[in-house]
Amino acid sequence: MSYLDELNDVQRKAATHINGPIMVLAGAGSGKTRVLTFRIAHLIEKGVDPFHILSLTFTNKASREMKTRISRIVGDGMSKSIWMGTFHSVFSKILRFEADRIGYPSNFTIYDSDDSKSLLKTIIKELNLDDKVYKPSLIQRRISSAKNGLINATEYQKDTIIYNEDVQAKKPMLGKIYGIYENRCFKAGAMDFDDLLFKTNILLKTNADILFKYQEKFKFIMVDEFQDTNFAQSNILKMLAARHENICVVGDDAQSIYAFRGANIQNILQFKSLYPDVTTYKLEQNYRSTKTIVEAANHVISNNKEQLQKDVWTHNDQGEQIKLIKCLSETEEGSFIANEILELKTRDSCNEDSFAILYRTNAQSRALEEALRKRNIHYRIYGGVSFYQRKEVKDILGYFKMCINPNDEEAFKRILNYPARGIGKTTQDKIIVAASEEGKSPWEIVLNLDQAHLPLTAAVKTKINEFVYLIRSFQVMAAEKDAYEVGSHIASATGILREFYADKTPEGVSRYENIQELLSGMKEFSEIALEEDEEDAKNPRALGVFMEDVALLTDVDNKDAKDDDQPKVSMMTIHSAKGLEYPYVFIAGMEENLFPSQLSVNSRSELEEERRLFYVALTRAEKKAFISFASTRFKYGSMNYCEPSRFIGEIDPSLIESPAIQKTLKRELTKPAGFKLADHIAPRKLVKPIGSSGSALGAADMAKLEIGTKVKHERFGNGEIVGLEGEIPDRKATVEFRGVGKKQLLLKFAKLQILES
DNA sequence: AGTATCGTCGTTTTT
């Protein structure tokens, strides 16, 4: 049992506690993954059959890491039978297995968010609704949160509270859209991301025998990042664990940063009331960071009201103070960071791998990138458009999907006329409409084209039939051959590969490479699957198997291997940095309305989430953290003045390298508003940001406006009042915006800021 | 049918 010696006292207690509900509250850098892996190893050593262990993580990467770590302790053979993966991948596996119980085919396709958005768009159009009012992205979010709350379309439509909300939001048809959407997904044999959890709930709730089966199978359940689970997930856990109550959740409420997509921090805060006899272990010793960083992070997070008591500490050195960098613009911010990296590299003789630049939004990466590129510093951006979401990849995947599940409406639309085969949009619309009217899938319509009586010319019908014939030939092949063979056949038979090969523009080349990469991934899949052949009776190398979890993969998983081993600075959003650590961490763009995000400043709970996000950012650093902010920043093409983030003022001044700066900042931050920053560069200073920025003017501020007053509008930029009419509070202003022209604005709605000339 | 031009909208964050 030598591995247990590697644990500290609490870690060991948590890892060796076998039965009953357990909650491990793990502060940042306190070795929670280690506890989880050792606990699994320990269970196995104590005679628990790995077959009875379920281990859920939040990302594929985390699950893969854990898998390798466990294999190293207990051996490959043992670790192989543990069910380990993300919620989505594990439950999609179960859903495929039990699909018939909920009326789904086991080869259902998974709609990614683009697919579901596109389906919503078609539905909105079919209902003749205005897509300015019924914005697909909004509708999508609303439906998603309904599903996360386990509310189906019928319940949604019956719920008067929800209905009133929708009426108030001028979207009374939302329930209807939800209903149609659900139905269309069902007809297409498709599930969206939320369905994977939602339908699992239904499956387990309505089939006592299946629930029993999995309760008995998963006698020991482990959940990582528990603070990020949503209601649908926690409910699944509750059901599965109900019989044996051997559930071990690990998490840190201070690092809950996914509430925006339904994660419910109450799951961890209230875990105790769900399992009164829970044993709680607190991992409070931080092994990652310096005292400075730990103290700063503690200080910041103590401003949150909702949290579990924890006292993170470390034996590590005090370390260097946090360096605060004040810049004039985002360009300068980039330069500062880049220069700092160059300096540290020499001084500490470390390479680029030691650095990470973290930011709140992806849009910030551009200016930072430029600065690095200029100095020839190699970097890598994590996140962004995932490989499997690239157009060319999705197009090919569309063909694959049609082989597995031809009822997939989104795949059908995607490839019907791609590559161009003379089946235009009008024709496509006719097919889709006919399908939706008859409650069939588009594929079923084209299969029996003559019976559909569509007003189509003979020429078009021929083309459609050729398309049908082509797809069928692919389907036949997919049933027999392995994934790689089918894949490369499709890529060349459709002419897609040739098209990109001929295209010598950089985009064309990159598309070609992406297709090649997809194919080589399939080749690898086919070869690996070949080795593990005995397991399954059916063809494990089949395209269908390959496609099963493609939708759930992100590129982070894929990239590691192919990247050359040149050291690189890592750049990513704070969200994607969770779980990672770097000696030097730069947190860029620490400004009000950016971090914390503008959308969060009006609610306490959202603000607390932003603060947790900052906590996560800080605690990524091992040796030293840098915090930078700019006083101006481009946003939507126009320049904005920024105030330093309130979070900066929440760090104890003694922990900051330039106390002078921070002291001034503190004074500024405690004042209501209107202090000046960097007045030596500001061509026009912000005298009074009225109201909290992002809201409309109050009556008192309206009265201050007169002809000639300079104002700023969120979207139109800077302008000058050239006319005023009407009485407060219904006063209307005519504003001449630079480069935009005159606009009439109703002051009680328009989000204006008053500027001094 | 395919291209060109114009308008719009948005920035949180991801499975």
Next chain:
DNA sequence: CGACGATACT
């Protein structure tokens, strides 16, 4: 500002 979609034109 830049990406993307919708409309208009050829």
